[in-house]
Amino acid sequence: MKWSDAHLTDVLVIGAGLAGERVAIEAATQGHQVTILSLVPPRRSHSTAAQGGMQASLGNVAMGYGDNPDIHFADTVKGSDWGCDQEVARLFCNLAPVAVRQMAQWGVPWSRVVPGKRLLPEGVEVEELQEKAGLIAQRQFGGTAKWRTCFAADGTGHVLQYAMDSVVVKLGVTVHDRMEAIALIHDGEHCYGAVALSLRDGSLRPYLAKAVVIATGGYGRIYGVSTNAVINEGTGMSICLDTGVVPLGNMEAVQFHPTGIVPAGILVTEGCRGDGGYLLDKNLHRFMPDYEPVKKEVASRDVVSRWMLHHMSKGLGVDSPYGPHLWLDIRHLGKEHICVNLREVHAICANFLGIDCVEELIPVRPTQHYSMGGIRTDVNGAAYGLQGLFAAGEAACWDLHGFNRLGGNSLAETIVAGMVVGEQVARYAGERSLEFPFALVADAMAAQEDRVSKLRSRSGGSEDVYRLRKGMEDALLNNVGIFRTGEALEKAVSILQELYQRSANIRLRSSGLGPNPELYAALRLPGTLKLALCIAQGALQRTESRGSHYREDYPHRDDENWLKRTLAYWPPGADMPRLEYEPVKITELPPGDRGYGGMPIKGD
Amino acid sequence: MSRFLNFSIFRYNPATPEIPPRMQDFQLDETPNMSLFIALNRLREEQDPSLMFDFVCRAAVCGSCAMLINGRPGLACKTLTQDLPDKITLMPLPVFKLVGDLSVDTGVWFRGLNENLEAWIHTDKPFDPQGLEDRMDNPTAHAIYDAERCIECGSCIAACATANMRADFIGAAGLNRVARFLIDPRDERQPYQVFEVVGTDEGVFGCIGLMACDDICPMEIPLQQQLALVRRKMALASLKGK
Ligand SMILES: Cc1cc2nc3c(=O)[nH]c(=O)nc-3n(C[C@H](O)[C@H](O)[C@H](O)COP(=O)(O)OP(=O)(O)OC[C@H]3O[C@@H](n4cnc5c(N)ncnc54)[C@H](O)[C@@H]3O)c2cc1C
Ligand code: SF4
Ligand code: FES
Numbered sequence: 001m002k003w004s005d006a007h008l009t010d011v012l013v014i015g016a017g018l019a020g021e022r023v024a025i026e027a028a029t030q031g032h033q034v035t036i037l038s039l040v041p042p043r044r045s046h047s048t049a050a051q052g053g054m055q056a057s058l059g060n061v062a063m064g065y066g067d068n069p070d071i072h073f074a075d076t077v078k079g080s081d082w083g084c085d086q087e088v089a090r091l092f093c094n095l096a097p098v099a100v101r102q103m104a105q106w107g108v109p110w111s112r113v114v115p116g117k118r119l120l121p122e123g124v125e126v127e128e129l130q131e132k133a134g135l136i137a138q139r140q141f142g143g144t145a146k147w148r149t150c151f152a153a154d155g156t157g158h159v160l161q162y163a164m165d166s167v168v169v170k171l172g173v174t175v176h177d178r179m180e181a182i183a184l185i186h187d188g189e190h191c192y193g194a195v196a197l198s199l200r201d202g203s204l205r206p207y208l209a210k211a212v213v214i215a216t217g218g219y220g221r222i223y224g225v226s227t228n229a230v231i232n233e234g235t236g237m238s239i240c241l242d243t244g245v246v247p248l249g250n251m252e253a254v255q256f257h258p259t260g261i262v263p264a265g266i267l268v269t270e271g272c273r274g275d276g277g278y279l280l281d282k283n284l285h286r287f288m289p290d291y292e293p294v295k296k297e298v299a300s301r302d303v304v305s306r307w308m309l310h311h312m313s314k315g316l317g318v319d320s321p322y323g324p325h326l327w328l329d330i331r332h333l334g335k336e337h338i339c340v341n342l343r344e345v346h347a348i349c350a351n352f353l354g355i356d357c358v359e360e361l362i363p364v365r366p367t368q369h370y371s372m373g374g375i376r377t378d379v380n381g382a383a384y385g386l387q388g389l390f391a392a393g394e395a396a397c398w399d400l401h402g403f404n405r406l407g408g409n410s411l412a413e414t415i416v417a418g419m420v421v422g423e424q425v426a427r428y429a430g431e432r433s434l435e436f437p438f439a440l441v442a443d444a445m446a447a448q449e450d451r452v453s454k455l456r457s458r459s460g461g462s463e464d465v466y467r468l469r470k471g472m473e474d475a476l477l478n479n480v481g482i483f484r485t486g487e488a489l490e491k492a493v494s495i496l497q498e499l500y501q502r503s504a505n506i507r508l509r510s511s512g513l514g515p516n517p518e519l520y521a522a523l524r525l526p527g528t529l530k531l532a533l534c535i536a537q538g539a540l541q542r543t544e545s546r547g548s549h550y551r552e553d554y555p556h557r558d559d560e561n562w563l564k565r566t567l568a569y570w571p572p573g574a575d576m577p578r579l580e581y582e583p584v585k586i587t588e589l590p591p592g593d594r595g596y597g598g599m600p601i602k603g604d
Numbered sequence: 605m606s607r608f609l610n611f612s613i614f615r616y617n618p619a620t621p622e623i624p625p626r627m628q629d630f631q632l633d634e635t636p637n638m639s640l641f642i643a644l645n646r647l648r649e650e651q652d653p654s655l656m657f658d659f660v661c662r663a664a665v666c667g668s669c670a671m672l673i674n675g676r677p678g679l680a681c682k683t684l685t686q687d688l689p690d691k692i693t694l695m696p697l698p699v700f701k702l703v704g705d706l707s708v709d710t711g712v713w714f715r716g717l718n719e720n721l722e723a724w725i726h727t728d729k730p731f732d733p734q735g736l737e738d739r740m741d742n743p744t745a746h747a748i749y750d751a752e753r754c755i756e757c758g759s760c761i762a763a764c765a766t767a768n769m770r771a772d773f774i775g776a777a778g779l780n781r782v783a784r785f786l787i788d789p790r791d792e793r794q795p796y797q798v799f800e801v802v803g804t805d806e807g808v809f810g811c812i813g814l815m816a817c818d819d820i821c822p823m824e825i826p827l828q829q830q831l832a833l834v835r836r837k838m839a840l841a842s843l844k845g846k
Contacts, residue, residue, distance in 0.1 A: 042711075135739060166725070513617065517651035
C-alpha cells in the first residue's frame, strides 16, 4: 500500500441509503468534509425499493384526524411488544412530521389530500375536509390507531431516495460507489476509519476519518428467500462485530412480512391491506377476521404472519409447486385505485407473476423482510464499545422497533435518525482533529491483504463458497423462522457453527482477479455466518415469545425475566458469540396488552 | 417442454487485458418462470464463478441490471427466458464505461448528468420545522411522480443513436429529468435558466427523433411526451424573450 492512496475526510459514512445520505447531508451542511462509501450508486440502494410509505402523525386525512406524536408513540411501543427504547421512540415520534415536511421541500411528490366524501372498502363513508386540501395524504398501515402513513403512490422509497440524493449532489458530497467497507480501523477504544475493497478492480484502500458512521441497511439476504435486495448481506454489522468490542442488539428479532409473492419473494406493500385488501385461503374464505376480529388484516406484521402460517398448517393453504401459499385479494379496490395508488404492485404482478391483479388473486406467503436488530447505539447514535463510531438506519439497533417494527416506521426512522445522528456526528467531528495512526492502518491493511491474497493463491482448502452460503440460508430458513423451538434452534446453531469453521477453508474456483464476484462472496461469508449465529443463539437463549420472536415451547411474553435486550459480542478468535443483556428503558408506557395477537398461536 | 438454453455472453476482465474481449457460450436447462436474474446467478454458481453482472433489487425498481438482451436494451431481472428464443445473446450496455463482462458504470454517468442539470429543487425558501407543509394539488403531485419514476437504468441512453455518437448528449432520461423540474412549482428556476443548459445540441436539439427510447423504457415513461413538453415550454420561453 502507498500512504498516498489513503483517503482522508472529516466524516466517513458507510452506506448511501436514506439513513447514510441524511447523516451525510447534516454533517456536510455543518461544514464538514464528508465521504460516502456504497456497494452501489446511492440511487440503487435498497431504500428505493420501499413502496408503501412513511409514518408521521400529521393528522391530515379523515381517518387520521386528531393524530399526534403521543398516539404514534403508543402504537410504536405496542408494536415493539415493549421491546423498544421509549426515549428513542418519543424523540422519533416528535420529529417524524418535521422529517416528512423537509422531504417535501426537497422535492418528494407526496400524494395529496383531495377533499370530498369517499366510501372505504368496508362500507364506511368518510369526508376529507376542504381545509385540509392539498396537504400530504396518509394511508392506513398495520398496527396503527390512526391513518398516518405518508406516501407517493407506491414508490415512496424511490422518491425519497431520489430527493435525498439530489441534495447530496447539490452539496457536492463525495460518493465512492462500488466500494465495500470490509474492516474497521480501530485500537479497541477509538475508531479511525475503514479498509475498503474496490468492487471495480478488487483493490484495497484505507479511509481515515474523525467519525465513522455505519448505515449499511439490513441483512435479509442471509435468509436466502427475502424481500430484500441481493446486496443486503449485513456486512456493515459484521465488521462491527469483528472488532470484538462493539455489540449487536436483539439479533433474534427478525421480521417476516405477510405478503411476499410466491415464489420470487418480492414484496407487495402493506398498503394493499391498508387500502382494504383481504387475505383469502384455498376456499376463498377471508380468514383474518376469524382470528383478529378488530384489526383483521391490519394487525401488526408479526401477528398476521403467524396467523397465516397457522391457517396454512390447518391445510387451508393453496397448494403450489413451491409449497402452500395464501391469496391476497385487492380486486375490489378497483382498477383506478390499483393503477394509481398501487401502481408498482400492479407492475410487479404483471412482470413476475404474469397476472393482472385488477382481476386476479396474488399468491403470497410470509417472507423475511426486516432486521430490528443491529449495531447497538445510544440515543445519539453512538455505537457501544468504540468512540468515533456511529450507526443509523436498519443497520442500527437504536432501538426504535424492539421486537417488531411497524410498517412505515422504518423509512421514517432512516430520516429522523439521519437528522439526529448527523447532528451528533457533526458535533463530535467538530471537536476532534484527524489522526493518522500509521501502525494501526498498516496492520489493518495487511490483515485484509492477507485474506485476499490467500484466496487468490488458491492454495489451501476445498470448500465452495456458494455451497456453504446455501447451507447457511437453509439452516436459517428451516430453523430460525416465524415459529421457533428450542430443538430447531439448537440444530441451527450446530449447523452454523460447522459452516463457520468450514468458511475458513474456502477455495476459489476462479482466479479471484479484478472485479471478481466469487472473491467478494468468499470475503463476506465468514462475517455473515457470524451474524447468523448471533441470530440463532440469541433466539435459542430467549425463552419467551415477544413480537416477531415466537417460541412454540415458550408461547408467552415473560416481562419478569425477559424485559431486556440481547447484546451479542464476538470475542477475538471465538467460534460463538457471547451474549449479555441490558434492561429496556421504559419511560412512559408500562408493559401491557397489545390489543391484538392473542396468544398462543399454534404453528404446526 | 423443458428447453436447453444456449447463452452467448460477452466476456472481458480489465484485470487481465491479455485476454481480449470475446463471446463465451453456456448451456442451461430452463425452469418454469425463469428470469435472467435466476439464469445468470445459476451460471455463476454452477459454471463460471467469475461471471460479472449487476443485480440489486431483482424486482425492476432499482435500475441496476440493464443490458443488451438479444441486441435490445432491457432490465435482465424482469426478462423471463420463456419470452426469448433458445439462443440468448447478452452484451453490456454501450455508451457507459465497462466494469467487466455485463457490468457497466451507469452510476457515475448519472451523477454527472444530475450535476450538469442541477437536478435538485432550487429554492430560497428557508425550511420552517414548526410550519405546515406547502399545499400542492394531487394531480400536480402525480405528474411529478410520473416523471420521477425514472430508475436511471440507462436503457434509453443505450438505445439512442445520438447518445451512442456524442458522449455529452443528455438523452431521454436527461430530458425527462428536465421536465420533472419544469413542472414542479417548488423549483423557483425560470424556464430560461433551465434552457441555458438544455437548449443546445447536447440537450433538446441533440435528439434526432428516432424515438427508440420511447418503447424501450422499462418504466413506461412517455418519453416522447416529456420531450415535447420541454420543447413546448422552451418555445414559449423564447417567445417571451427570457
Ligand atoms: C421491499 C421492501 C419494501 C419496504 N417498504 C417499506 C415501507 O413502505 N415503509 C417503511 O417504512 N419501510 C419499508 N421497508 C424498509 C425500509 O425500506 C428499509 O428498512 C430502509 O430503507 C433501510 O434504509 P437504510 O438507509 O438503513 O439502508 P439501505 O437503503 O439498505 O442502504 C444501505 C446502503 O449501504 C450500502 N452498503 C451496505 N454494505 C456496505 C459496505 N460493507 N460497504 C459500503 N457500503 C455498504 C449499500 O450500498 C447502500 O447504499 C421496506 C423494505 C423492503 C425490503
Ligand atoms: S427514462 Fe426509462 S429507460 Fe431511460 S433511464 Fe429512465 S427508466 Fe431507464
Ligand atoms: S435488479 Fe433492480 S432493476 Fe433489475
